[in-house]
Amino acid sequence: MKKPVGVITRPAGFAASGASAGIKTTPGVPDVAVLACETGASGAAVFTTNKVCAAPVKVSREHLLKSRGQVRAVVVNSGNANACTGKRGMRDARTMAALTGRLLDVPPESVLVASTGVIGQPLPMDRVETGIRRATETLSRDRKGGRRFARGIMTTDRFPKEAEASFTVSGKRVRLAGVVKGAGMIAPNMATMLAFVTTDARVTPSVLRRLLLRGVARSFNRITVDGHMSTNDTCVALASGASGVRVKSGRSGEKFAQALDEVLLRLALQIVRDGEGAVRVAEVQVKGARTDVEAELAARAIADSPLVKTALFGADPNWGRIVSAAGACGCAFTEEKTSLRIGRHLIYSSGRPRPASKAVMNAMKRERVTFLLDLGIGRGSSVVYTCDIGYDYVRLNAEYHT
Amino acid sequence: MKKPVGVITRPAGFAASGASAGIKTTPGVPDVAVLACETGASGAAVFTTNKVCAAPVKVSREHLLKSRGQVRAVVVNSGNANACTGKRGMRDARTMAALTGRLLDVPPESVLVASTGVIGQPLPMDRVETGIRRATETLSRDRKGGRRFARGIMTTDRFPKEAEASFTVSGKRVRLAGVVKGAGMIAPNMATMLAFVTTDARVTPSVLRRLLLRGVARSFNRITVDGHMSTNDTCVALASGASGVRVKSGRSGEKFAQALDEVLLRLALQIVRDGEGAVRVAEVQVKGARTDVEAELAARAIADSPLVKTALFGADPNWGRIVSAAGACGCAFTEEKTSLRIGRHLIYSSGRPRPASKAVMNAMKRERVTFLLDLGIGRGSSVVYTCDIGYDYVRLNAEYHT
Numbered sequence: 156m157k158k159p160v161g162v163i164t165r166p167a168g169f170a171a172s173g174a175s176a177g178i179k180t181t182p183g184v185p186d187v188a189v190l191a192c193e194t195g196a197s198g199a200a201v202f203t204t205n206k207v208c209a210a211p212v213k214v215s216r217e218h219l220l221k222s223r224g225q226v227r228a229v230v231v232n233s234g235n236a237n238a239c240t241g242k243r244g245m246r247d248a249r250t251m252a253a254l255t256g257r258l259l260d261v262p263p264e265s266v267l268v269a270s271t272g273v274i275g276q277p278l279p280m281d282r283v284e285t286g287i288r289r290a291t292e293t294l295s296r297d298r299k300g301g302r303r304f305a306r307g308i309m310t311t312d313r314f315p316k317e318a319e320a321s322f323t324v325s326g327k328r329v330r331l332a333g334v335v336k337g338a339g340m341i342a343p344n345m346a347t348m349l350a351f352v353t354t355d356a357r358v359t360p361s362v363l364r365r366l367l368l369r370g371v372a373r374s375f376n377r378i379t380v381d382g383h384m385s386t387n388d389t390c391v392a393l394a395s396g397a398s399g400v401r402v403k404s405g406r407s408g409e410k411f412a413q414a415l416d417e418v419l420l421r422l423a424l425q426i427v428r429d430g431e432g433a434v435r436v437a438e439v440q441v442k443g444a445r446t447d448v449e450a451e452l453a454a455r456a457i458a459d460s461p462l463v464k465t466a467l468f469g470a471d472p473n474w475g476r477i478v479s480a481a482g483a484c485g486c487a488f489t490e491e492k493t494s495l496r497i498g499r500h501l502i503y504s505s506g507r508p509r510p511a512s513k514a515v516m517n518a519m520k521r522e523r524v525t526f527l528l529d530l531g532i533g534r535g536s537s538v539v540y541t542c543d544i545g546y547d548y549v550r551l552n553a554e555y556h557t
Numbered sequence: 558m559k560k561p562v563g564v565i566t567r568p569a570g571f572a573a574s575g576a577s578a579g580i581k582t583t584p585g586v587p588d589v590a591v592l593a594c595e596t597g598a599s600g601a602a603v604f605t606t607n608k609v610c611a612a613p614v615k616v617s618r619e620h621l622l623k624s625r626g627q628v629r630a631v632v633v634n635s636g637n638a639n640a641c642t643g644k645r646g647m648r649d650a651r652t653m654a655a656l657t658g659r660l661l662d663v664p665p666e667s668v669l670v671a672s673t674g675v676i677g678q679p680l681p682m683d684r685v686e687t688g689i690r691r692a693t694e695t696l697s698r699d700r701k702g703g704r705r706f707a708r709g710i711m712t713t714d715r716f717p718k719e720a721e722a723s724f725t726v727s728g729k730r731v732r733l734a735g736v737v738k739g740a741g742m743i744a745p746n747m748a749t750m751l752a753f754v755t756t757d758a759r760v761t762p763s764v765l766r767r768l769l770l771r772g773v774a775r776s777f778n779r780i781t782v783d784g785h786m787s788t789n790d791t792c793v794a795l796a797s798g799a800s801g802v803r804v805k806s807g808r809s810g811e812k813f814a815q816a817l818d819e820v821l822l823r824l825a826l827q828i829v830r831d832g833e834g835a836v837r838v839a840e841v842q843v844k845g846a847r848t849d850v851e852a853e854l855a856a857r858a859i860a861d862s863p864l865v866k867t868a869l870f871g872a873d874p875n876w877g878r879i880v881s882a883a884g885a886c887g888c889a890f891t892e893e894k895t896s897l898r899i900g901r902h903l904i905y906s907s908g909r910p911r912p913a914s915k916a917v918m919n920a921m922k923r924e925r926v927t928f929l930l931d932l933g934i935g936r937g938s939s940v941v942y943t944c945d946i947g948y949d950y951v952r953l954n955a956e957y958h959t
Contacts, residue, residue, distance in 0.1 A: 483607040
C-alpha cells in the first residue's frame, strides 16, 4: 500500500484530519475524516443520480442549498454508507453535520456529510461521534493532516488516489488538489466514489458549480468499471479564496478550468486503474459518429461489454467484440465505413480484419491500451475509460457476502 | 455431453442430416447440417439486428423475400461464421444455398443459410461443399437425422438444446419441435444463437412470421448472458402443413401460438443455463413499474449488471446491488415504495433491508432463482432471464484468442 502524499491541504486555507473510531472491522484503521476551511469556502458538489440515494447525500444537498454554497467543513466516515437506513439514517447524517459544526463553531448547514461502506446497516453513532471529536481536535494544515484525511476515506482501494495542479495569474500562484476513494463505480456494498477537491482560488459557488459539472462530465462520468452507480457517489469542490486570485471568466477562468479538469481526470483514471482486480485500462475513443451522443453510446457499449473486458484481461486484440458491440448499440453504423485501431495499429477496415501483427499483440499487453473506432460517418466523437474483468473481479464480487 | 434426442424431424414432412467436413478443428465432429422439407414449407425468420451482420444472414433475408416465404431447405455450417468476410463471404453464402438447391433439385432462393463459428476468416469452401454433399445424401426423416442435425450446428455448447410440443385440433395432432445452439448471445467469436423450429401445421408465411416475432420477443429477446448480440443470430421457423391442420386465427391459432411460445421459451432458457460457465439462472421479474417499457429497462439493468451476476455466482442475496441497479436505470423509482423478494422471501421494503433468513440463503443456492422487484408505482411489468458470471466465464472469454 502506497502512502498518501496528503495533497488536499496544499492549497492555502484548508486543514484536514482523520481518526480511527472502530467503524471498520480492522482495528486502528482511520475511518472518520474531516476537511475544514477556517475562513469559509465557496462549495459546489455533484452527487449520485441513483434514485436509491444515501442519507448523507440528501443532507449534503440540503445544506448546500441552505448555506447558498458557503461551506466550512466536510465530515466523512468510511466503513458504513448510511444508505437504505430510513429515517434513522437521515437523523444520523444530520447529527454528524451538527456535531462537526458545534465542535468547529460553524453553522450545521455549512457542513457537508459523506459516507461510504456497507449499506442497510445503521451507523454506530457513538463510535462515529468519538471519531468526529478526535478528528476535529487534530485538524492540521500540513501534509500530515492531508494524509490522515486520504486514509480515512478509503475502503477497498488498493492505493491512495491524489492529484494536484497549479497555475499563475499575474505572478500569483493558484493551487488545486484532489483526493478520491473508490475502486470503480461499483457500489453499493463497497466502492462508492467520494472525491474532494480543494483550491485557494477565489471563485463564486455558482461558477465553481458550473466548472465542476463540466469537469465531472469529462472525468468521473467517462469511466466505467462495471456500469453500476453507487448510492453515495459524491464529488465536492471547495474554494478558499486564500490565493487572492479571482477566477471568473477570461484567462484566469480558462486556466482554472483546465487545472480543475486535469485534477479530476487524473483522479478518475486512478479509479479505473484500481477497478476491482483490474490489470489494464483501455481508453475507448470513438470518432466519425453521426453525433457526439451516438459516439458516446458506442464508446459506452464497448467499455461496458463483458466480452471486451475479458478480452482486455486476456490481452487479446479482439476486434470482433469491439466492432460488434458498436454495431449493436443503436448508433448509425456502416460496416464498410468503419475502421478500428489498437494503439496506432489498424486491425479492422472495410468490413474485414487486418492481420494482427506482433506490434498489436504487444500493444494489448501494456497497462494502458487505446481502442480507436472510426465510424466514418460524421464528426461526432467521445472517449470512455474502462478496465478489464478478470478472476479477481469475480473473486472480490462473488465472495463478498451481504 | 448429453446425446441429442433429434426432435427436429418429429413434425411430419421434414428430413435432416449432419456431416463432418473438417471445418472445425476437432476431426470427425459434424459441422455441416441440412434440414429439408420435401413438399415445401412456409418459412419465417428473425435475424440479428446487429449492423455488423454476417453474409449468410444477408443472403437468407434476400431469399425469404424472393421466395415469398416458400422454403425448401436450410443449410448450416459450424466452425466458421462467414462474418466480416466482405464480398467473398457473400459469394460463399450464395454458393452454399445454390449447391444445396441443386443437390435437392429446388430453387436456390428456397434455401436459407446459417453459419456460426470464428469470424473474419473466409469459409474453406471445398470442405463446406463436400459437407453439403454428404449431408444431403444422408437426409433422413427419423430421429437419427435430427440428431445429426443437432450435433452439426453446435459450437461451444455444453449440451444439445431441444424442445417439442403438440396439441390437437378436432382429433388431429399438430407437432412442433425446435433445436437451438448457443451458450449465450455472446458472439461474435464463438456463440452465435441459431434456432430452428419445425411444425407440421398448415400456416401461411405471414401468420408464421407474426407468431414467430411475438414468440421470439417473449423468449430469445428476454435472455441475456452478457448483453452482446451476435453477427449471425438467426431463428428460422418452417411449417410443412403435413398435419393437415390449418392454423390461422381462433382456437387453432391460439393453441399453435401457445405451443410455439412454449418451445421457444424452453429453448431460450437452455441457452441461459448453458451461458458460458454458468452455474445458476435468475428470472428477474419487475412489476409495479410506470410502464412495461420501464419495467423492462429495470429488469435488463439488473440482469446485465456484472455485480448482480457475480453475486448470483456467489449465491449471495445481495439486495443492494439489485435495488440500486434499478434505481440508477432511469425508470420511475421511489425507494419507499419499492420491495424485493428472492423466491417468496421479502428481503427489502420501505427503503430498508429485511434480515436475510436461512430460507433466502437456500433459495439463492438453487439452480434457478427468482428476483421479484415491485416498484409500487404503476402496472408495468416485465421478465428477463440471466445467468451468473463466474471464473469459467472469465476463463472461456479471456483465454480465447483471436
